[in-house]
Amino acid sequence: MDTISVKHLKKFYRVYQKEPGLTGSLKSLFNRRYQDVKAVNDISFSIKEGELVGFIGPNGAGKTTTLKVLSGLLHPTNGKISVLGFTPFDRKPQFQKQFSLVMGQKNQLWWDLPPLDSFILNKEIYEIPESQFQHTLKDLVDMLDLKEIIKVQVRKLSLGQRMKCELVSALLHSPKVLFLDEPTIGLDVVMQKKIRDFIKGYNQKYQATIILTSHYMDDVKELCRRVIIIDKGQIFFDGSLDEIIKKHADHKTLQVTFDQPVAKKDFGPYQSIKITSFDFPKATFKVKRRLTNQAAAKLLQNFPVADINITEPRIEDIIREVFTGRDLS
Amino acid sequence: MEFRWHFILQNLISLLWAVISLLVFIFIYRHVSVVNGWTLESILLLTAVFFFVDRLFDSFFFTNFYNLTTIVNSGDLDYVLTKPLSSQFLVSLRYFSFSTVFSNLSMLILIGYLLQRYFSPVSWWQIISFIFLIVCGLMIIYSLWFMTLLPVFWWGRVDNLHYLFSPLYQLCRIPIDITGPFFKAFFTYLIPLGFVATIPVKAVLGHISFGLLFYGFTISLVLIYLSHLTWRFSLRHYGSASS
Numbered sequence: 001m002d003t004i005s006v007k008h009l010k011k012f013y014r015v016y017q018k019e020p021g022l023t024g025s026l027k028s029l030f031n032r033r034y035q036d037v038k039a040v041n042d043i044s045f046s047i048k049e050g051e052l053v054g055f056i057g058p059n060g061a062g063k064t065t066t067l068k069v070l071s072g073l074l075h076p077t078n079g080k081i082s083v084l085g086f087t088p089f090d091r092k093p094q095f096q097k098q099f100s101l102v103m104g105q106k107n108q109l110w111w112d113l114p115p116l117d118s119f120i121l122n123k124e125i126y127e128i129p130e131s132q133f134q135h136t137l138k139d140l141v142d143m144l145d146l147k148e149i150i151k152v153q154v155r156k157l158s159l160g161q162r163m164k165c166e167l168v169s170a171l172l173h174s175p176k177v178l179f180l181d182e183p184t185i186g187l188d189v190v191m192q193k194k195i196r197d198f199i200k201g202y203n204q205k206y207q208a209t210i211i212l213t214s215h216y217m218d219d220v221k222e223l224c225r226r227v228i229i230i231d232k233g234q235i236f237f238d239g240s241l242d243e244i245i246k247k248h249a250d251h252k253t254l255q256v257t258f259d260q261p262v263a264k265k266d267f268g269p270y271q272s273i274k275i276t277s278f279d280f281p282k283a284t285f286k287v288k289r290r291l292t293n294q295a296a297a298k299l300l301q302n303f304p305v306a307d308i309n310i311t312e313p314r315i316e317d318i319i320r321e322v323f324t325g326r327d328l329s
Numbered sequence: 330m331e332f333r334w335h336f337i338l339q340n341l342i343s344l345l346w347a348v349i350s351l352l353v354f355i356f357i358y359r360h361v362s363v364v365n366g367w368t369l370e371s372i373l374l375l376t377a378v379f380f381f382v383d384r385l386f387d388s389f390f391f392t393n394f395y396n397l398t399t400i401v402n403s404g405d406l407d408y409v410l411t412k413p414l415s416s417q418f419l420v421s422l423r424y425f426s427f428s429t430v431f432s433n434l435s436m437l438i439l440i441g442y443l444l445q446r447y448f449s450p451v452s453w454w455q456i457i458s459f460i461f462l463i464v465c466g467l468m469i470i471y472s473l474w475f476m477t478l479l480p481v482f483w484w485g486r487v488d489n490l491h492y493l494f495s496p497l498y499q500l501c502r503i504p505i506d507i508t509g510p511f512f513k514a515f516f517t518y519l520i521p522l523g524f525v526a527t528i529p530v531k532a533v534l535g536h537i538s539f540g541l542l543f544y545g546f547t548i549s550l551v552l553i554y555l556s557h558l559t560w561r562f563s564l565r566h567y568g569s570a571s572s
Contacts, residue, residue, distance in 0.1 A: 013568060068569050073410050075565040089565075096413035108408040125412050 001085070002046040003177060003209045004070065009079035011040040011065050039065040041233035042079075047211070049176075052203045054224030055213040058323055062233040063213040064103075067179045070211070071101045084177060097126055100170040104182035107166060109154045115165040116150045119172060126173040133172065140168045143198055160191035167195070171202065178202075180212045184219055196222055217316045231323060241315065248322055249313045252292045254285040256299060259306035270298060281306070336428055343432035347380040350502065365507045370447040371530065372504070374440065379502040379526040381436040382466055384429045390471055392424045394491045398481045404569050417560045421475065448534055458542055459533035465549040466525040470498065472552035473520070476559050482566040501525040517541075521548050 016032045018024050040062040047053055055063045068074045069081060072088035072095070081088055086095035109118045123133045141147055144164045149157060157165065163183065170178070180199065184192040200223055203210050214220055220227055221241065229237040229244075237244060254273075258281045267273055267285075273295050274286040287295040292310060299305055351373055358369040367375075397420050400406045409419050444451050474494040481490050497520075505516040505523040516523045524545045531537045 068407070071407075071411055073407050073569050074567065091410065091416070093413035096411060099411075101407070101411050103407070106405065106407060125414055127413075 002082075003049045003051075003084060004045075004047040004211070005080075005082045006046065006066075006070070007044050007080040009040055009043050009066065009069060009081060010038070010077045011062075011069055011074060012077045013037045013039055038233045040069070043230065043233070043235045045228055045235065045238055047209060049209055050203070050207040051226060052200075052210045052212065052224050054220035054227040055211055055230065056215075056217075056220055056227055056319065057230040057236075061230045063230060064181055066230070067101065067181050067211065067213065071099065071179055072096075073101075097173055098175055099177040099179070100173070100175040101179045102166055102170045102181065102183055104163065104180075104185035107154075107162065109162065109165055109169060111154050114151045114153055115146075115157075115169065118154075118165075118169050119150070122169055122172050128173055132174075136172055136174060137168070140171055143201065144168065144194070160187050163187060163191075163195065164198075167198065174206065176206075176208055178208050178210045180210065182214055183212070184214060184216055192216065192218070199223060217314075217319070221315055229319070229322070236322065244318060244322075245312060245315065249318045250289050251286050251313065252289055253311045253313055254287055254292075254296060254299065255309040255311065256283050256285065256303075256305055257281050257307040258283070258304050260304035262303055266303070270295070273299070339428040340431040343380075343384060343429045344435060347376070347432065347436060350376050350380070365504070367504050367507065370443060371534065374443045374448075374533075375504055375526050375530045376502060377436050377439040377443065378463070378530050381433060381440065382463060382470070382501075382525055384433040384436065385467060386470055387429060388426050388433070389467075390421060390474070391491075392426055393421050394474065394478055396420075396424065397478055398487065398490050401481045401567065402486050406567065407569055410564070410567075416564070417475075417557055421471070444533065451533060452535070455533050455535050458537070459529050462524060462529040462532050462542065462545055465545040466529060468549035468553055469521050469524050469545075470501075472549070472556040473522075474498070475556045479559055479563040482563040482568075497522070498525075501527075504530075518544070518548075521545070521552075524549070 013036070014034050015037055016028065016034045018028045043062070043066065055066070057063050065074065069076050070083055070088055072091045075089050084095060084098055086092055088095065109115055110121075119137060122128075123130075128136075141150060144167065146161070146164055146168065149161050150165065150168075154162060154165070167183070183199070184195050187195065196219055199210065199212070202208060203223075212219065212223060225240055227237070227239070227241055227244070228235060237247075253276070261280060264275065264278050267275060272288060272291045275283065276286050277284045285295070285299075296308060296310060299308065354369065354372045354376060358372070362368070364372070400409070400420070406416075406420070410416050412419065477494040478490055481487055484490070500516070501522050505527045506513050508516065513523075517528070528537060528541065528545065532542070
């Protein structure tokens with residue numbers, strides 16, 4: 001059985017629109033124009049035990065809404081959702097003890113207390129036996145290198161330290177399912193990497209099923225074999241990262257450095273080679289994937305090339321192209 | 330208790346409220362000796378009981394009620410809802426405040442004094458039913474007030490919602506049986522605000538039937554359950570502010 005299964009999930013919000021200014025406010029007292037926002041509009045997917053899946057999409061795509069529905073915070077407008085065999089919105093304690101939600105933008109640690117106090121509170125709430133608690137805590141604190149700070153007031157911690165502590169408090173009850181909503185937001189690259197390594201380690205060590213949303217492609221690239229891309233409340237793509245590259249990146253990039261002057265127009269006769277930037281002595285060209293070798297050979301033969309570098313387009317660029325209107329047939 | 334002056338002032342203000350109310354009755358009763366069976370001593374007792382219950386309510390629930398409307402709007406209710414505990418319990422009893430403990434103790438002393446001075450002997454049975462009814466009264470007030478907060482899930486930002494019930498609640502400080510037979514029945518059976526002060530006072534004076542005691546217990550359980558149902562229903566409309 002799938003750990004997570006979502007069938008035809010829809011979540012609509014009703015919002016009202018107000019004209020700007022005082023007149024707008026007065027008008028809206030008597031007459032309101034409502035609008036349905038289709039945050040999630042008919043999505044379906046399923047996830048197996050131990051999978052680590054990346055959710056990507058622009059702001060407002062419906063990623064967080066989906067995670068909130070899966071966590072039982074939001075009541076779906078329509079659709080059948082099952083997580084670990086439970087319907088999330090019933091919020092059964094047996095379900096809640098087996099999953100965790102971490103939101104990079106919201107904190108659940110008590111602001112004025114040291115993290116350890118919040119951890120102990122969670123121990124009571126989740127009814128974690130003392131020995132298991134000590135063991136898990138030690139494990140997590142070692143993995144994240146937190147020994148020095150768990151007794152310092154949360155308000156005095158840095159964002160990175162706080163995020164690590166948020167993770168600890170979310171993992172103390174050893175959840176089988178973990179929803180991470182932008183866990184690396186606002187962190188520097190070093191800290192991002194640490195959090196990433198930790199998530200990977202946790203996934204492997206405990207066979208936890210994890211859904212991760214992030215705006216940082218590095219997170220997704222390093223962690224997730226499978227990604228689900230959503231935009232405007234619908235799924236655009238569900239599969240492996242390699243597949244997106246194969247499917248949507250039909251070109252490669254050639255970065256060339258010349259050792260003698262060449263002019264832009266010299267490349268005119270070569271139809272298969274498109275110039276994307278030209279700044280002597282460096283230039284980059286876009287070439288159809290299957291013509292890459294041919295094109296590189298031509299460049300080497302006919303131009304004073306000092307150095308040539310063939311690269312796959314960056315995953316960020318592919319995704320951006322996907323979102324800025326190229327259709328995904 | 331970090332802030333000493335806050336604490337002192339809080340108690341003073343709370344005490345002053347009670348004292349003024351008591352004085353008002355003392356002045357009124359210079360001109361009458363009894364209002365529909367209520368003498369000055371019994372009205373003072375009623376006032377003291379009301380303020381006692383009021384402060385208990387404040388200490389346990391009011392801060393949380395204020396907080397509830399805030400966290401529904403800010404989306405901080407999220408983490409409450411993911412915990413394997415009753416979410417209604419968590420939002421209702423998350424914080425409690427000791428800040429009016431002295432004012433509360435003085436009300437308790439006043440109740441004790443009035444009972445001892447004017448109404449003794451008071452039997453154990455009367456005291457037990459008094460305490461029991463106060464607990465029922467708290468449950469009733471809690472449920473009714475809690476339910477008036479729930480529109481926050483639909484209306485969004487309403488900073489004054491936690492005061493919606495306040496005016497109605499003030500009715501509790503007058504004896505409900507001076508309101509006439511219709512309202513008396515209304516406030517005893519339908520919207521049972523009588524159980525907050527009037528009925529406990531009558532119980533300690535030995536004026537109520539066992540049936541009413543039983544009704545108070547039943548209705549408070551019914552209302553608690555109703556508040557639970559409405560809470561669960563309202564959560565369907567939780568929008569969880571964006572993050």
